[in-house]
Amino acid sequence: MPKPHLALVAALLVALGLSHFSDQIDPYHLDVLIGVGINIILAVSLNLVNGYTGQFSLGHAGFMSVGAYFAAAISLFVAPQWLGAEGGSVLQRGLAFAGALLAGGLCAAVAGLLVGVPSLRLKGDYLALVTLGFGEIIRVIFQNVEKFGGALGLNGIPAYTTIFWVIAFGALAVFTVTCLVNSTYGRGFLATHDDEIASESVGLDTTRYKIVAFVVGAFFAGIAGGLYGHFKLTITPTGFDFTKSIEIVVMVILGGMGNTRGVILAAIILTLLPELLRPIAEFRMIIYSLLLIILMIVRPQGLLNFPRRAAKKSPAP
Amino acid sequence: MSEFLQQLLNGLSLGAIYALIALGYTMVYGVLRFINFAHADVFMVGSFIGYYAGKLVPEGTLWGGFSVLLAAMLGCALLGMSIERLAYRPLRGSPTLNVLITAIGVSLLLEYSGQVFFGAAPRTFPPIFPSQNFQFGSLTLSSNQIAVIVVAALLMLALQFIVHRTKIGTAMRAVSLNPRAAQLVGINNDVVISFTFGLGSALAGAGGILYAMNYPSIDPLMGVMPGLKAFVAAILGGIGNIRGAALGGLLLGTVETFVSGSQWSTYKDAIAFGILIIILLFRPAGLLGKFTVEKV
Amino acid sequence: MLSVTDLHVSYGAINALSGISFTIEQGAIVTLIGGNGAGKTTTLRTISGLLRAKTGTVTFLGEDISATAAHQIVARGLCHVPEGRMVFSNLSVDENLAMGAYLQTDAARNARNRDYVFTIFPRLKERLRQTAGTLSGGVQQMLAIGRALMGNPKFLMLDEPSLGIAPRLISTIFEKIVEINRERGITILLVEQNANLALEVSSYAFALETGRIVMHGDSKKLRADPQLKAAYLGG
Numbered sequence: 001m002p003k004p005h006l007a008l009v010a011a012l013l014v015a016l017g018l019s020h021f022s023d024q025i026d027p028y029h030l031d032v033l034i035g036v037g038i039n040i041i042l043a044v045s046l047n048l049v050n051g052y053t054g055q056f057s058l059g060h061a062g063f064m065s066v067g068a069y070f071a072a073a074i075s076l077f078v079a080p081q082w083l084g085a086e087g088g089s090v091l092q093r094g095l096a097f098a099g100a101l102l103a104g105g106l107c108a109a110v111a112g113l114l115v116g117v118p119s120l121r122l123k124g125d126y127l128a129l130v131t132l133g134f135g136e137i138i139r140v141i142f143q144n145v146e147k148f149g150g151a152l153g154l155n156g157i158p159a160y161t162t163i164f165w166v167i168a169f170g171a172l173a174v175f176t177v178t179c180l181v182n183s184t185y186g187r188g189f190l191a192t193h194d195d196e197i198a199s200e201s202v203g204l205d206t207t208r209y210k211i212v213a214f215v216v217g218a219f220f221a222g223i224a225g226g227l228y229g230h231f232k233l234t235i236t237p238t239g240f241d242f243t244k245s246i247e248i249v250v251m252v253i254l255g256g257m258g259n260t261r262g263v264i265l266a267a268i269i270l271t272l273l274p275e276l277l278r279p280i281a282e283f284r285m286i287i288y289s290l291l292l293i294i295l296m297i298v299r300p301q302g303l304l305n306f307p308r309r310a311a312k313k314s315p316a317p
Numbered sequence: 318m319s320e321f322l323q324q325l326l327n328g329l330s331l332g333a334i335y336a337l338i339a340l341g342y343t344m345v346y347g348v349l350r351f352i353n354f355a356h357a358d359v360f361m362v363g364s365f366i367g368y369y370a371g372k373l374v375p376e377g378t379l380w381g382g383f384s385v386l387l388a389a390m391l392g393c394a395l396l397g398m399s400i401e402r403l404a405y406r407p408l409r410g411s412p413t414l415n416v417l418i419t420a421i422g423v424s425l426l427l428e429y430s431g432q433v434f435f436g437a438a439p440r441t442f443p444p445i446f447p448s449q450n451f452q453f454g455s456l457t458l459s460s461n462q463i464a465v466i467v468v469a470a471l472l473m474l475a476l477q478f479i480v481h482r483t484k485i486g487t488a489m490r491a492v493s494l495n496p497r498a499a500q501l502v503g504i505n506n507d508v509v510i511s512f513t514f515g516l517g518s519a520l521a522g523a524g525g526i527l528y529a530m531n532y533p534s535i536d537p538l539m540g541v542m543p544g545l546k547a548f549v550a551a552i553l554g555g556i557g558n559i560r561g562a563a564l565g566g567l568l569l570g571t572v573e574t575f576v577s578g579s580q581w582s583t584y585k586d587a588i589a590f591g592i593l594i595i596i597l598l599f600r601p602a603g604l605l606g607k608f609t610v611e612k613v
Numbered sequence: 614m615l616s617v618t619d620l621h622v623s624y625g626a627i628n629a630l631s632g633i634s635f636t637i638e639q640g641a642i643v644t645l646i647g648g649n650g651a652g653k654t655t656t657l658r659t660i661s662g663l664l665r666a667k668t669g670t671v672t673f674l675g676e677d678i679s680a681t682a683a684h685q686i687v688a689r690g691l692c693h694v695p696e697g698r699m700v701f702s703n704l705s706v707d708e709n710l711a712m713g714a715y716l717q718t719d720a721a722r723n724a725r726n727r728d729y730v731f732t733i734f735p736r737l738k739e740r741l742r743q744t745a746g747t748l749s750g751g752v753q754q755m756l757a758i759g760r761a762l763m764g765n766p767k768f769l770m771l772d773e774p775s776l777g778i779a780p781r782l783i784s785t786i787f788e789k790i791v792e793i794n795r796e797r798g799i800t801i802l803l804v805e806q807n808a809n810l811a812l813e814v815s816s817y818a819f820a821l822e823t824g825r826i827v828m829h830g831d832s833k834k835l836r837a838d839p840q841l842k843a844a845y846l847g848g
Contacts, residue, residue, distance in 0.1 A: 133590035292422030503687035
């Protein structure tokens with residue numbers, strides 16, 4: 001079996017093992033761990049878009065909210081009818097949750113397609129703005145849909161998210177992104193990042209890579225959203241605003257765009273840091289923002305990135 | 318009919334504020350080709366300067382109001398120039414995305430420093446100008462609205478004068494057209510860019526005061542929405558185009574006010590972004606801009 | 614007046630200039646000829662401060678200007694009319710000329726320079742209010758030269774003034790270049806692909822090939838040189 005597949009199986013086994021002992025883990029630690037896992041999924045999936053294809057999306061929280069809302073709606077409105085009054089067996093509940101997550105992910109993927117296709121003509125800061133705009137529009141729409149609770153959001157979502165689900169989907173996200181990037185197909189991602197015009201001229205269909213990246217990225221953002229909703233048990237439209245997108249972007253940049261390992265590390269650090277920095281919580285975002293500015297000036301390739309190849313010198317004007 | 322006129326008036330006074338902020342985005346884009354995300358927060362700082370300066374002068378006087386306005390403009394100009402000097406200048410020549418990310422960083426820094434220093438809770442902006450309502454038939458016009466429209470119009474005229482009739486203004490246009498040729502006639506691009514930031518930020522500072530006069534609850538995150546909308550206004554008019562920014566701001570403010578007054582009011586925030594997306598997809602050069610193809 | 618010593622310039626890994634040296638005497642018209650990619654434009658850009666040399670020095674009027682910023686080099690009286698003219702396309706002819714005098718504070722001298730520009734290029738006076746971008750290539754070139762003259766230069770560098778210009782205007786422009794040199798005593802460094810024309814107006818010439826000077830000498834002699842003829846003058 002190739003290495004990524006082995007790693008996936010191993011991760012799934014660890015997930016099963018961990019969930020078996022989860023009763024013995026301190027609930028606070030377990031919560032932190034789940035938070036870390038969800039952020040890893042978000043960061044790794046955004047990295048596929050921002051890092052590997054060199055586009056810049058500022059709307060990841062929008063896709064996350066699509067997944068969160070649809071998954072929550074299924075668990076709240078559809079699943080109870082199937083599970084019956086007693087709530088069904090453990091296996092049935094598991095299946096219902098998996099179904100809800102996948103449905104949420106698929107809805108997010110469709111949203112990704114809807115955003116991705118028209119946005120492809122744009123690049124750089126214009127693309128960033130359009131994704132930001134879409135993210136905000138998605139938020140306003142949820143704010144206005146009665147069924148989804150309007151500005152109050154959805155409450156009483158069943159607490160289905162366990163460490164097992166988080167690790168399992170986290171592993172799946174990393175696996176998918178790794179396989180996509182390492183396949184011959186995926187070389188196109190990197191090429192699209194390095195030089196779009198040159199890639200086009202050798203016949204690479206950059207458009208397709210960008211769409212695939214957008215859709216897969218949105219799918220996993222949706223999954224992460226579903227997990228988040230069934231973990232926090234309450235979701236509101238404002239929880240998925242611009243700031244949330246920025247948080248994910250910071251993880252990707254800190255980790256080094258296009259570097260999965262660095263991004264995972266960054267997601268872990270940036271989730272744990274606020275827990276450790278609780279005493280100086282109000283300075284957290286100040287530190288983040290200073291980090292961003294200094295990083296771009298001193299080390300734009302990211303703090304945790306180690307060279308993929310010799311640094312490319314920018315051509316003189 | 319009179320309700321229509323009333324809404325139009327409200328829309329224009331909101332639009333005038335968007336226009337003032339949009340001018341800063343568009344001027345900076347003109348000389349540096351990037352979106353200064355932090356501009357919205359300079360606007361916020363303008364309001365806070367007004368809040369603190371307002372305590373030093375008697376409320377409700379013309380001279381007091383204008384000194385507060387001037388203080389905010391000066392303070393913001395200094396802030397904008399420092400941001401450019403410290404955060405953006407080291408990145409001259411870097412890829413656009415790096416500059417964009419830095420701009421986001423600066424924006425977050427201002428917002429969260431604001432939360433630490435000013436406090437996160439909203440504050441009530443003092444009534445710095447004399448306040449009175451004027452009745453024209455069934456139309457109500459508050460003195461604040463008049464102040465907004467008059468001040469914004471004067472500032473835009475002043476800007477028009479600076480950009481088209483002064484040497485530094487002509488140099489600004491020269492730098493935005495061709496930075497290399499500008500160097501070759503002896504223009505120090507750094508000085509011109511710094512001046513542009515100062516000018517744009519001063520307008521944002523004035524915008525901050527005018528906005529706070531009409532929506533007198535200010536907080537460190539207050540810049541985000543008007544900032545994004547002003548940016549949409551800049552794109553709508555054609556980014557880099559000064560008249561376009563003014564037009565875009567007025568249009569957007571008017572449209573938004575009419576939507577707020579309709580049954581679709583809860584969608585008013587989505588309108589701006591909808592316009593943004595439609596413009597970027599179908600006419601990225603905006604209403605008054607010329608579209609240039611990116612060079613290989 | 615200007616001397617360049619062992620100049621090396623590179624774009625990333627590509628060497629554009631591999632050690633060129635030359636000296637230009639006051640009052641001369643000197644030309645750099647050579648094919649595409651020979652390094653002519655790079656030489657001018659390095660002298661005017663738009664590019665930085667990896668090693669080597671540029672000395673102007675006895676001072677090392679290798680590390681001086683482009684806008685400060687202009688202040689010393691070294692003006693560069695860039696390839697492709699680079700007039701400020703949205704500005705009027707008038708504003709373009711005003712920008713040329715950006716650093717000049719002597720109003721009387723500016724007025725004299727302006728009159729001089731209108732004497733040699735009367736067309737600019739006729740089109741004072743016209744937007745520069747709407748002028749024909751030839752008139753834009755006149756504007757670009759006029760703009761540089763407004764900077765009161767002692768030394769003028771012209772990059773491909775014949776490029777993209779109607780043939781009948783080319784000779785006018787070259788006549789004016791000679792006139793500027795004679796009447797104003799401005800030293801001129803001219804870069805041209807049209808070697809015939811360049812050798813005709815210049816007194817001394819350097820031939821550049823892939824970043825090196827391969828030949829230099831009196832322009833008249835070079836015109837007669839069979840090797841140079843074969844390479845640049847079409848046999």
